[in-house]
Amino acid sequence: MTAYDWIETALNTVHKAHWYRSLKTITRPGSTVSLQGKLVSNFASNDYLGLAGDPRLAEAAIAAIQTWGTGSTGSRLVSGHRPIHEALESAIASWKQTEAAIVYSSGYLANLGTITALVNRRDLILADTYNHASLKQGARLSGATVYEFDHVNMAQLQAQLAAHRSEYRRCLLLSDSVFSMDGDLCPLPQLIALAQDYECMLLIDEAHGTGVLGETGAGCVEHFGCRDAVLIQMGTLSKALGSLGGYVAGSAALIDYLRNRSSSWIYTTGLSPADTAAALAAVKIIREGGGLRSQLWQRVTQLKQALTTQLSPPEKQTGMRLLPSESPILCVQMSTPTAVLQASQQLLDQGIFAPAIRPPTVPTSRLRLSLMATHQPEQIEQLAAALAKLQS
Numbered sequence: 197m198t199a200y201d202w203i204e205t206a207l208n209t210v211h212k213a214h215w216y217r218s219l220k221t222i223t224r225p226g227s228t229v230s231l232q233g234k235l236v237s238n239f240a241s242n243d244y245l246g247l248a249g250d251p252r253l254a255e256a257a258i259a260a261i262q263t264w265g266t267g268s269t270g271s272r273l274v275s276g277h278r279p280i281h282e283a284l285e286s287a288i289a290s291w292k293q294t295e296a297a298i299v300y301s302s303g304y305l306a307n308l309g310t311i312t313a314l315v316n317r318r319d320l321i322l323a324d325t326y327n328h329a330s331l332k333q334g335a336r337l338s339g340a341t342v343y344e345f346d347h348v349n350m351a352q353l354q355a356q357l358a359a360h361r362s363e364y365r366r367c368l369l370l371s372d373s374v375f376s377m378d379g380d381l382c383p384l385p386q387l388i389a390l391a392q393d394y395e396c397m398l399l400i401d402e403a404h405g406t407g408v409l410g411e412t413g414a415g416c417v418e419h420f421g422c423r424d425a426v427l428i429q430m431g432t433l434s435k436a437l438g439s440l441g442g443y444v445a446g447s448a449a450l451i452d453y454l455r456n457r458s459s460s461w462i463y464t465t466g467l468s469p470a471d472t473a474a475a476l477a478a479v480k481i482i483r484e485g486g487g488l489r490s491q492l493w494q495r496v497t498q499l500k501q502a503l504t505t506q507l508s509p510p511e512k513q514t515g516m517r518l519l520p521s522e523s524p525i526l527c528v529q530m531s532t533p534t535a536v537l538q539a540s541q542q543l544l545d546q547g548i549f550a551p552a553i554r555p556p557t558v559p560t561s562r563l564r565l566s567l568m569a570t571h572q573p574e575q576i577e578q579l580a581a582a583l584a585k586l587q588s
């Protein structure tokens with residue numbers, strides 16, 4: 197017996213519960229990828245605009261490495277702050293129309309570091325139950341009292357506020373803007389109104405909204421016309437922006453406070469020059485327009501129309517159903533985890549990579565399809581036809 201034997205036992209338990217996960221190797225970015233050596237259409241990427249493989253981002257990253265080196269060599273407050281960090285933070289603030297922004301080494305760290313800086317044991321957090329793991333983890337780590345409300349249930353949130361808000365000092369509301377495993381949107385105008393009525397801070401996670409939603413791609417806040425509201429907008433540089441890192445945008449005071457009190461920003465090395473430059477290039481490309489976003493939405497419309505006509509009506513009881521979505525994430529719900537695993541494998545055999553998402557990650561099993569601006573219309577047609585065939 198050794199002190200580490202329990203690890204094998206724990207892994208066996210994971211296996212027995214069919215929760216074991218393993219890595220799949222993909223050898224290049226894009227809408228067609230090589231997966232375990234086989235070329236497939238990729239419907240599993242967060243690279244909505246195809247920018248992770250864009251030569252303009254690669255050039256910017258290479259130039260930044262040549263100018264500033266591969267590493268930032270220190271934390272931002274000590275020796276790791278470069279002009280490119282400032283340029284990216286200004287570009288994000290200007291895009292989001294906020295006074296300031298701060299970039300973290302990942303979106304996950306941005307959520308942990310922001311939530312734990314804003315609230316503690318004396319405070320209250322109210323959060324959508326479908327929120328991303330990093331929001332949940334941040335809430336737990338903060339030591340605040342946490343209540344979850346049912347997904348997008350504003351009546352329940354209001355009842356929780358009425359019952360508990362007055363017992364606490366500060367209150368922070370947390371919600372994804374685009375829910376990553378469903379593709380629907382948070383009811384942002386109602387969240388803002390409730391935050392105002394009950395004197396709460398509101399943090400919106402735009403990981404899947406940034407670059408995708410809104411007139412200039414600034415996200416869900418722009419989409420709903422809520423840019424004048426006082427908000428904490430966070431997001432990632434790793435999805436539509438094709439790079440790595442996270443950000444928080446908001447008032448100058450908020451950002452200044454985070455620079456002084458957010459551990460996951462203070463006690464870690466500054467974002468690498470290459471990641472910073474690639475993200476900055478992405479923000480510029482998206483703000484210039486250029487049609488990538490409209491191309492993405494054309495693909496979304498094409499797949500939605502195809503699935504609406506090709507999936508059997510619910511009365512036929514095939515169990516396959518397109519979940520409501522207002523984003524490039526479209527989910528086809530299926531009756532059981534086994535059915536969805538089989539479907540994912542059958543699609544893979546036909547050259548389509550569409551991951552199966554199962555409980556406990558989500559309440560019901562589904563194929564999660566994410567679209568990219570760089571998908572060809574034929575790839576969408578092939579996907580819709582393959583999904584329709586699964587029902588027969």
Ligand SMILES: *Cc1c(COP(=O)(O)O)cnc(C)c1O
Binds near residue numbers: 328401
């Ligand atoms: C991906 C994601 C994050 C984490 O961002 P990373 O930069 O990948 O760490 C946070 N929130 C949501 C909703 C996400 O989908």
